[in-house]
Amino acid sequence: MAPSAAMAAAGTAAPVPPPIRERSILYLDGVTVSFDGFKALNGLSLVVEPGELRTVIGPNGAGKTTMMDVITGKTRPDSGEVFFGGATDLTKLDEAAIANLGIGRKFQKPTVFENLTVFENLELALKNARGVWRTLLASLGGSDRERIAATLATVGLTDRRDDRAGSLSHGQKQWLEIGMLLIHDQRLLLLDEPVAGLTDRETEQTAELILSLACDDRTIIVVEHDMEFVRNLGARVTVLHEGSVLAEGSIDHVQNDPRVIEVYLGR
Amino acid sequence: MAADRVTSLLGPRGWACFLGIGIFLAIVVPLLNVLPAEGSPFRVPDYLVPLLGKYVCYALLALSLDLVWGYAGILSLGHGAFFALGGYCMGMYLMRQIGTRGVYGNAELPDFMVFLNWKSLPWYWWGFDHFAVAIVAALAVPALLALVFGWFAFRSRVTGVYLSIITQAMTFALLLAFFRNEMGFGGNNGLTDFKTILGFGMQAPGTRLGLYIASVVALGLGFLLCRFVTTSKLGRVLMAIRDAESRVRFLGYSTTNAKLFAFTLSAVLAGVAGALYVPQVGIINPSEFSPANSIEIAIWVAVGGRGTLVGAILGAGVVNAAKTWLTGAAPELWLFFLGALFIVVTLALPQGIVGLARQWRERRVRPPVLVAPGQEGE
Numbered sequence: 001m002a003p004s005a006a007m008a009a010a011g012t013a014a015p016v017p018p019p020i021r022e023r024s025i026l027y028l029d030g031v032t033v034s035f036d037g038f039k040a041l042n043g044l045s046l047v048v049e050p051g052e053l054r055t056v057i058g059p060n061g062a063g064k065t066t067m068m069d070v071i072t073g074k075t076r077p078d079s080g081e082v083f084f085g086g087a088t089d090l091t092k093l094d095e096a097a098i099a100n101l102g103i104g105r106k107f108q109k110p111t112v113f114e115n116l117t118v119f120e121n122l123e124l125a126l127k128n129a130r131g132v133w134r135t136l137l138a139s140l141g142g143s144d145r146e147r148i149a150a151t152l153a154t155v156g157l158t159d160r161r162d163d164r165a166g167s168l169s170h171g172q173k174q175w176l177e178i179g180m181l182l183i184h185d186q187r188l189l190l191l192d193e194p195v196a197g198l199t200d201r202e203t204e205q206t207a208e209l210i211l212s213l214a215c216d217d218r219t220i221i222v223v224e225h226d227m228e229f230v231r232n233l234g235a236r237v238t239v240l241h242e243g244s245v246l247a248e249g250s251i252d253h254v255q256n257d258p259r260v261i262e263v264y265l266g267r
Numbered sequence: 268m269a270a271d272r273v274t275s276l277l278g279p280r281g282w283a284c285f286l287g288i289g290i291f292l293a294i295v296v297p298l299l300n301v302l303p304a305e306g307s308p309f310r311v312p313d314y315l316v317p318l319l320g321k322y323v324c325y326a327l328l329a330l331s332l333d334l335v336w337g338y339a340g341i342l343s344l345g346h347g348a349f350f351a352l353g354g355y356c357m358g359m360y361l362m363r364q365i366g367t368r369g370v371y372g373n374a375e376l377p378d379f380m381v382f383l384n385w386k387s388l389p390w391y392w393w394g395f396d397h398f399a400v401a402i403v404a405a406l407a408v409p410a411l412l413a414l415v416f417g418w419f420a421f422r423s424r425v426t427g428v429y430l431s432i433i434t435q436a437m438t439f440a441l442l443l444a445f446f447r448n449e450m451g452f453g454g455n456n457g458l459t460d461f462k463t464i465l466g467f468g469m470q471a472p473g474t475r476l477g478l479y480i481a482s483v484v485a486l487g488l489g490f491l492l493c494r495f496v497t498t499s500k501l502g503r504v505l506m507a508i509r510d511a512e513s514r515v516r517f518l519g520y521s522t523t524n525a526k527l528f529a530f531t532l533s534a535v536l537a538g539v540a541g542a543l544y545v546p547q548v549g550i551i552n553p554s555e556f557s558p559a560n561s562i563e564i565a566i567w568v569a570v571g572g573r574g575t576l577v578g579a580i581l582g583a584g585v586v587n588a589a590k591t592w593l594t595g596a597a598p599e600l601w602l603f604f605l606g607a608l609f610i611v612v613t614l615a616l617p618q619g620i621v622g623l624a625r626q627w628r629e630r631r632v633r634p635p636v637l638v639a640p641g642q643e644g645e
Binding site: 095099104107111112114115116130132135136139180184 | 499500501504506507509513514516517518519520521522524528
């Protein structure tokens with residue numbers, strides 16, 4: 001953990017450092033999920049500090065995607081605690097409510113709305129009212145258009161603005177999806193394999209993009225297979241294995257951990 | 268701002284087509300029925316007016332299905348139920364208008380209730396002497412059913428083929444219920460033998476023309492309303508739900524509410540279509556609830572091209588005109604034709620007639636060789 005950052009985030013009034021859960025942005029304790037007897041998560045505990053960039057690695061079936069499903073409300077844990085911002089119990093909320101709290105997710109397989117244009121994809125992600133009547137009568141304001149233009153520039157899709165999202169290349173879809181998270185202005189971004197299927201050049205660009213996004217009021221968790229990419233991010237690494245945390249620390253630390261080498265890197 | 272929104276529902280050419288076709292159907296056709304002398308080749312014969320009116324009601328019904336199927340991806344195979352419920356509401360009003368002119372001459376009860384030895388009017392028939400009550404009911408009853416049914420189905424995340432099957436079950440259950448005499452809706456005979464609507468004789472050419480024009484106006488307004496929804500941000504949310512529903516939830520939208528809105532609005536449009544249909548055909552009976560009817564609606568939409576609104580209207584017109592002609596010329600061929608149509612549309616015309624027109628236009632405008640690499644990357 002980074003104690004100084006954590007204390008700063010927790011505020012100056014507290015005379016003693018607040019407990020771990022309260023100063024965290026994301027707090028998982030003893031989370032267990034089983035499907036037909038198979039434990040996809042087995043007592044998983046994980047704490048992420050506000051403003052942190054965290055990478056999560058692990059072999060196939062380690063529970064990475066299930067962890068994301070639990071955080072975003074797609075899957076309810078059988079037991080364990082999941083808290084956002086120290087106080088909000090995520091296990092009580094559905095996907096839409098969790099998204100509106102400020103948790104955004106990019107899927108492993110890029111999921112954009114293929115029959116809408118790039119512009120319209122971003123329009124739907126804008127941080128505006130989500131109710132039925134409000135969306136029926138919504139009109140795009142000047143500031144909304146500026147935000148969309150700025151986001152298009154950030155993810156390099158300005159000249160594809162009016163094309164159907166289905167006509168984008170794989171890498172462009174990945175970026176459009178990241179753009180949708182950015183424009184939604186989420187506090188916690190969960191990126192599931194953001195460089196899967198990208199070329200080396202695109203992978204480098206994506207690493208730069210993610211590093212430029214990490215800031216004090218935005219926490220990013222990246223789930224990844226690509227070790228080179230994880231090294232480029234230079235962030236704290238959590239290694240999952242069989243549904244729980246095997247090791248945690250810098251990339252060099254975990255790469256030299258004999259247990260990690262045995263289950264993951266050595267193979 | 269609101270005026271802008273209305274004028275931008277269609278492009279300049281779209282408005283020209285809309286107004287042109289609207290004027291033709293709502294003004295020119297009635298004039299051609301009234302002005303040319305009997306026997307003139309330009310005269311629209313009297314028998315054609317209610318037939319066209321029926322097609323227009325079917326078009327409105329198809330439009331309502333396209334809103335949920337073409338945009339929100341909800342393939343309802345029970346839309347005939349909303350249509351029939353709207354029709355029954357209108358039928359109840361028309362029954363009450365018969366008064367003492369029925370076979371039994373009973374001012375208090377419709378004939379079938381006298382026949383069943385009922386002593387008083389059931390509570391759910393109260394108020395149907397009034398046209399306004401019948402109209403409100405024709406909107407509210409389908410809406411309420413859609414709201415309750417949709418709430419349970421969408422909240423439980425029933426989608427795709429499972430949803431289609433339970434909508435079939437819904438309309439089948441209503442079919443069985445309305446067949447029962449104890450329900451108080453005339454059993455398998457349904458409601459018929461209507462005399463007047465708003466004081467005008469049902470058989471009078473003027474009444475039939477009036478009902479036809481009302482149907483055309485309802486279709487026009489229904490079309491604009493659907494355009495308003497589908498061109499709004501909500502319309503884009505619905506299309507996003509159709510393509511990737513769970514992704515929409517992770518963006519923070521309640522997909523249940525958006526689908527419920529579209530489904531309920533669609534049921535209201537179907538109810539209006541039913542309410543206009545019944546006085547023009549002169550009868551409403553439980554067969555309108557039959558599952559096959561609802562499937563036929565989906566065929567109209569598929570033939571015309573779903574997710575286009577115009578296609579639904581076109582498909583309803585084309586298929587029903589073919590049905591009228593073929594059931595007259597070679598009645599035994601109709602079902603084979605319908606089956607063949609469904610196969611041809613599925614295999615050769617996935618986008619329907621409208622999609623075919625679009626393909627041809629694109630081929631003419633843009634020769635395929637000139638597509639620059641990278642512009643058309645899949």
